[in-house]
């Protein structure tokens with residue numbers, strides 16, 4: 147009946163529109179800094195998400211509006227220490243995760259990463275945390291595996307001398323089976339999964355047609371691996387599986403498989419991408435002095451433990467500051483009743499987040515010249531505490547990265563093995579935009595999906611002699 151009467155239909159639409167505008171204008175978020183459009187609609191934000199550009203778009207807003215910015219009618223981004231502490235640290239593990247993390251359920255099960263509330267998370271973390279403690283990572287079982295894979299990586303580097311090496315594909319070598327890892331790493335399901343998140347009903351209806359244009363996430367080889375691995379009994383003592391199979395925890399096999407797949411994905415993309423962006427950066431002529439100094443430290447201390455090398459540590463920290471493998475917002479719900487965050491009252495149910503990319507750049511008192519790659523900043527005593535507190539590459543609080551120590555060990559061992567033997571240069575075939583950051587669902591990767599480097603062996607006898615890389619250099623614009 148309503149549809150048959152255009153006047154009535156028009157009047158209803160007008161009333162609904164007025165109500166919508168009124169609700170937006172009366173929103174408690176109206177007093178927060180941010181573009182006016184964000185008070186009424188999230189379409190601009192969604193547009194950038196679909197174009198793999200959310201992180202940079204939000205960073206642009208922070209540069210314009212400061213450390214607190216409204217990015218959608220119900221969403222606020224923070225880039226300050228106060229924001230980080232309140233959202234991720236209050237009450238131990240911070241605010242609860244939003245339904246965004248539903249996209250990371252596996253086989254229909256929630257893993258530690260995709261649990262939403264504190265209780266579920268704490269229960270799962272009790273099972274798994276012990277395996278990732280630094281004391282366990284430093285035990286020989288885990289380290290032997292990392293060293294062995296790093297050796298294989300270096301062997302491949304040696305074979306590539308005279309040609310180029312694609313670091314983006316190459317870092318997959320850090321992990322066991324290449325084909326499996328390719329499936330997990332070269333995932334291209336951003337658009338498909340965003341539609342699933344924003345409109346599950348629509349996704350249910352058009353899912354099969356949509357998959358022709360926007361690929362869904364599929365990892366059949368990895369699925370087979372984790373399903374068969376978790377069916378085995380008596381795994382090695384230091385493994386995650388041995389812990390999950392402990393009868394005290396009563397975990398179903400499907401939950402163990404989901405957890406294993408999740409940790410594989412969490413560990414591969416992140417560590418691989420972080421290394422890829424970092425090695426690309428220090429291969430640029432403007433950063434050759436970093437390579438030289440690093441090589442100097444590595445060769446002067448061949449017997450030192452990988453975590454006792456200050457310059458290596460500074461290079462890794464600066465790499466993760468400039469190119470955090472998870473640069474984007476980690477969304478959380480403000481608890482019922484609302485909270486004051488960084489001086490602004492934010493009502494309960496609002497989505498709030500920080501993104502490492504901005505937390506590492508906005509406060510120039512903590513990170514002066516934030517766009518400059520400068521490992522030396524990590525060696526200065528002044529401001530050390532503030533730098534560490536604003537360092538958000540692994541997030542913080544009780545839901546921060548459980549794999550942090552493992553990731554740092556992998557990165558440092560590999561960098562030591564490579565840079566004590568080789569100098570690296572960018573390959574001339576790389577185009578300017580190839581290494582731009584392309585947002586995926588949670589991690590980021592090079593837009594060109596390649597990172598071509600040339601490796602130049604550095605003769606073992608010359609010890610601290612400086613390699614004149616300009617001899618090998620090619621023009622790179």
Ligand code: HEM
Nearest residue numbers: 259412413416417420471472476540541545547548549553
């Ligand atoms: C450079 C490498 C890495 C970076 C930058 C990184 C970063 C992060 C960040 C930012 C989070 C918080 C995500 C959120 O709140 O939504 C996180 C969580 C997590 N990471 Fe990592 N990660 C890295 C490597 C690893 C590795 C090697 C593993 C394990 C093999 C791992 C396993 C996890 C898990 C299981 C969580 C969920 C923790 C929880 O909810 O309690 N990560 N990581």
